[in-house]
Amino acid sequence: MLKDTYKLITKTRINTLQVNSPIVVVCAADDKYAMPLSVTARSLLANLSNDYSILLFVIDGGIKKKNKQKILETLSGENCEVRFIPRPEQFAKRLEEAYRYTITEGQAKKYISIAQYYRIFIADLLPEQIKKAIYLDCDLVINEDLSQLWQTDLGENYVLAAQDTWIHSVSANNGLLNYQELGIDSNAKYFNSGVLVINLEKWRRGKISTKAIEYLNHYKEYILYGDQDILNALFTDQWGELDPQWNVTARVYEYSGWEESPYPENIYNNLIQNKPYIIHFVSGEKPWNSRNVPLAEHFFHYIDMTTWSGWRFTFWRELWLKLVYKFRKAISIVGIYTTN
Template identity: 45%
Template sequence: MLVTEKSPIVIVGCADDNYSMPLATTMSSVIANVSSQRQVVICIIADKITQANKNKILKSLKKPNVIIEWLIPDYAKLTNAIISRHITIASYYRILIPELLPEKYQKAIYLDSDVIVKANIEKLWDTEIADNYVLAVRDMDIDATYVSSSKGLQNYQQLGIAPDCKYFNGGVLVINVEKWRRDNLSQEIINYISNNQQYIRWHDQDAMNAVIAGKWSELDPRWNSQAVIHSYSSWKETSLTEEMYNNVINDSYIVHFSSSAKPWKLGCKHPNRMLFFQYIDLTAWAGWRITFIRKLWLKVKDMMKKKGISFSQA
């Protein structure tokens, strides 16, 4: 796969209307920390985002070195996706990235819309991907470190996957788009979801780990510092070395608010939650905070969601 030094950095994000503001914040953190001379292409797989929020995203990311491309997902391919109160169909769009991207792009970085990038993402982009399908960070939950862990793949033995095969977190991925396309991996993952629904707990992340097992390479864990790492009292409780643990805690490159408690929701106690507000102030949502009135509104939204009624981001 030929990727020249002057190739644009291709970043992909997925969002529905409720994640318009977080997506803009994530992408603004990318732009703020990348060289102004390097072209960045931000591809947004959008699900029913209002024109008003689209305009705010465009305004947020309008920079001379940034190109925005909107991608439309093929909903029919995800009819068997398992969704829930916390997981929407948009969570599965990363499976389709290589199919949706223009043919000229052979590599891409996927970012969840609940991450903040603190470092220059050029360094991640320039990491050699070799013949791997993806580069990723191992899941930091000690119960999901390996496919055989209690939160790993329930059916790893039936699939013939070695118990010591590592399980990755899907929030930050460097994708070998060319290889993924060539091997029709999207369809293979979709087929897995259709045929193994009784075993799937962590949605498309489970499916990707099942299909790509042993065919991905591990990134420096600082590129995906997951929220769970802050629940451990020391490195000895984790799968990381002492040095790696200290790096993730004190010098992470990407902060991932990977629990259900998000900075823009009630109850978030993440030690780096204020980073989100630092970067939201670079967007068209600048000044957004959880005020008293908004707290009341969020409580109402939460109650209504439990009854199956959804609202756009306020």
């Protein structure tokens, strides 16, 4: 498996990668997220110190060949190597069965893609000699030098993450619905899994991938936010907290003041007054599927550095999406009546 991964060379190796130890970054995407993935990666490189290079692994949930080429063209000429990894087939069937339940009958949000769950298997998919990696969702942009995050000490934690902007603790209404059954303290903080510094070595020793699937199958009716709930349940008291600047959502600007937020006054003021290190578009409304999304100007700033330069979510794109949605809904209704 790992040998096959190394054969998937998708870009000329840069000399600096042979000399210096690169920052290992992992993303997971299907074809719908090919463009956002390019924006995330390009924003990373645009702000990276010249002293560092990137080894980017992309867990491939079905990205079309033409879009893979566009991703590579976006990153060409940079101190970056890209490797596409096939999705984790050894876990796929067990994962998909539980995923379908959470979307159709359980609590999970319908905009959560199955590709999001692939981060569970990062430690199994990457070569064993890689002990540490940064995982990034594909719905974010980076405005700061990621080497600062890479240098943060993991300690004995499984992951480093930022407290979720909106879900303050596991006992919040939209936190872990089964926290009491799990014996987790109600005051335990809940982290957002969109930006993670991962201790791959400890993850492997702890067999987290296997435990995550077991949790998904056993508690699927309680899951609100996909694998994010799973990781919060598994890593209680075993994750380190990052500066919230590394995972800022627009929701932080919805608070009337620091007293309402989960942050002390100085940290809240810093978030409000300064440019975020990482902007995370967490809701179902993204810059590429909705208009008037807060902070979307940052996304479009970086999209113009990609092979999708000039792309915007226009009124006509919005109208087309609505028509497609209505058509699919009509087809599904017809299907229900014909099968009955």
